Amino acid sequence: MKRRILFVVVLFFATAVLMAVQKPLFMAFHAARCADCGAEAWWQVVRHGWTLDLTVAGYVTALPLLLALASVWVPLDGRRWRRALAVYLVAVSVVAAAVFAVDLGLYGYWGFRIDSSVLLYLKSPKEAAASVSGREWLVQGSIFLLAAAVLSAVLLSVSRLLETPKLSSAGRAAGTAAMLLLGGLCFLAIRGGASVATANVSKVYFSSNQFLNHAATNPLFSLLSTLGDDKDLRPQYLFFDEEERAARFGEIRGDRPDSVVGPRLLRTTRPNVVVVILESFGRTFTDERVGGEWVTPNLQRLKAEGVWFENIFANSFRTDRGEVAILNGFPAQTRMSIMKYPAKSRTLPSIARSLAAEGYETEFVYGGDLNFTDQASYMYATGWERLVWQKELRFDAPVSKWGYADDVMAGWFGDEVLRLAGTGRHFLAGWLTLSSHEPFEVPYVRFEDKILNAVAFTDDCVGRMIGQWRRSPAWDDLLVVLIADHAYPYPADLPYNVGRRHRIPMIWTGGAVAGPAVVEEYGSQIDLAATLLGQMEVDHTPFIYSKDLLSPSVPKFGYWCFNEGFGIADPQGETVYDCTSGRVLIDDDPASGRLERGKALLQTTYKDIGER
Known part of the structure; x- marks a missing residue:
């Protein structure tokens, strides 16, 4: 024994x-x-x-x-x-x-x-x-x-x-x-x-x-310990009782009844819209110089020529969650991705669906496999009429680990936008780049650092593509939105949960833009929907989380999620909260109310998903 x-x-x-x-x-x-x-x-x-x-x-x-x-x-x-x-x-x-x-x-x-x-x-x-x-x-x-x-x-x-x-x-x-x-x-x-x-x-x-x-x-x-923790979502993150949660969220929701129209950024309410989602383009890349040379000189030029949004944050650290935030105005989640739940993601409001109701054709393009993380089913379900991706593209060009490199796709997408413009119908076209993604292997040599070099490659491809559009008659009615899907841990010692890790660029350019402008308001990817549709005078009340950054009556703040919690930033500072330990990790001003706003937003997000 x-x-x-x-x-x-x-x-x-x-x-x-x-x-x-x-x-x-x-x-x-x-x-x-x-x-x-x-x-x-x-x-x-x-x-x-x-x-x-x-x-x-x-x-x-x-x-x-x-x-x-x-x-x-x-x-x-x-x-x-x-x-x-x-x-x-x-x-x-x-x-x-x-x-x-x-x-x-x-x-x-x-x-x-x-x-x-x-x-x-x-x-x-x-x-x-x-x-x-x-x-x-x-x-x-x-x-x-x-x-x-x-x-x-x-x-x-x-x-x-x-x-x-x-x-x-x-x-x-x-x-x-x-x-x-x-x-x-x-x-x-x-x-x-x-x-x-x-x-x-x-x-x-x-x-x-x-x-x-x-x-x-x-x-x-x-x-x-996390297997199956997303089965019943409503009980998660119960920071407040229901009455207090509803009241706190009511103060920050995007479709507030007292919202008013802000200044105009566009020359027309019916531009042709192109949304280019830039893989991993964090501000630590786009603000970086090497030997005095910008890593992304084209974005820097476009920033000066168009509308530059200075204080924008990615809502998450993964593409699938960033896409939903950008295209649906829906906040990212901590340990789950609503994109993986077609029965729920199809119920989300979407920019594509809203513009399709206004007579817009909608098309989304990706040089890789849109079956990854259920993107294809999500895209079709949320209003994208046509998807173009690797399975139907045939180029005489090598295929990288993720798909066709950005130079190949920029050439094709550049021509495709001009073709759509030639039909005479309004359109919404989206493209997700892929070359500035691990393992950062690109047919381009400019910097020794392979990560910076891959980002510079995509910047070069996008710059050439926009130059092609600028030289065409289609430019006059074109609004091009450049925004990152998420940022990246660069430099390597950058903490994963702080605001700097999640800062991203957003630029509006094109002939439809009234002129150069800088928007200093704090916001995040979820705010693109209400801001864009507001400028187009299209109803955006279904986007309850999305704030029109140009409306003076809506509270402005940046918001991001990470695996264990959330962060929120405004002009007075930032707050980072760890849900696992129940600790406030950073808070520049405990009396600011940022912590309560973040809790209300996270709790509401999970309650909302659980009820869809």
Whole structure:
């Protein structure tokens, strides 16, 4: 009986130690983010993270413990149970190693530990893999293989401790009692202790340095604990009771009855509209100079010639969420994407549907696969009449990992807009670029930094395309909206949740623009819908979240979501709130009301989705 007990105890603590060892490895892999952290910080990460390591160890040990308990009463064939136990432990090792390796790689881009949102992108593995360079495949693949080998070797060696000799009646009774006691302790570990609060990520948060909190989080627990957390959305983020939520949201909603029309930016209320969504074009790119030379000289020129919106924020960090914010005026979510729920996304208001009702043709173009993250079904359901993408495009040009490069697509889309203009019908045309996306491999050499070089390439392609339109008669009635789908963690040490990480450009250019102007008002992607439709004198009351940035009666602020919370900014400063820990991470003015606005907006978003 002692061997059974020893096996369960050693397996539990061996698993916990293996989980704990991942923490300093994670910190070492991302050493630039903790360069100022001393030995005490490293120790605190391991110490505070131990709680969730024990929880994961409890889950891993539960099935072998039941096997050991069963062996007290039921004779087990030695070879069969050892084989079954080995298969189980190797499977656990492979899963844990895969999560560890993927999480290490993703954290550099996402800025948070792996969770269920990764599954949204694994449904289209080809496109998900396109983000990974050959070097990253080699590094993360090697880490996975090494981690799987180490975990398997340790856990299989522990399994050899289990022996199941036949027991006497007294031995069975004592063995059952011992196993039930161990089972109770295992349950407590899974639960996260005996206190009222059960195991959750916030239990390991201990520092004002968010990276240290993330380092303390067990990645396997982070993933498993979020599986299925979007099934019932209405109960999430219950900051206020319903009456207070409705009142607070009523103060910031875009379709307020006291909204008035602001100054005119356009020469006509019926321009032909082109929306170019620029992949990953954060302000840290577009505001960057290298050796005195702008990374995006064309955007800088267009900024001076057209309408420049100075204080615009991306609502999220992923394309699928940014597209919905831009095209539907609907706020991004933390750990889910409404685009992945066709029954819900089709009910959203959309710029395409609103303009189609005014007689506009609508067409959206992408050089890659629009099936990725269910974009095609979402686009058709929200009013885009024609979709043009890689499956029906045939160019004598190489295809990158994501699809046709931006120079190829800019040439085609440039001609397509002129063709649409020649039909005599009003139109809305959209194009999502793709070359300024990981792995940033482009047929262009201007900067040594491959990320800046890819951004410069797209800027060059867009500049040439707009130059083509400017030289044509179509220019006079054309409104071109340039806006990013999201920003990017550049420089690498830029925190993932602050306002600077989410600042993006928005430029209106074209012959339909009345003249150069700068709009200083604070806003985000969701505000494009009401601002654009307001200028076109098209009803935008269905867009309850979208604010007309030119209306003096509507409150103005930028808003963004990240995996664990939200941020909100206005001329007085910014507030960043972490929902996992319930902490205010940044607040330049606690009396500003920004925190309450952000909470009301996030709570309303999830309530709205849950009821669609």
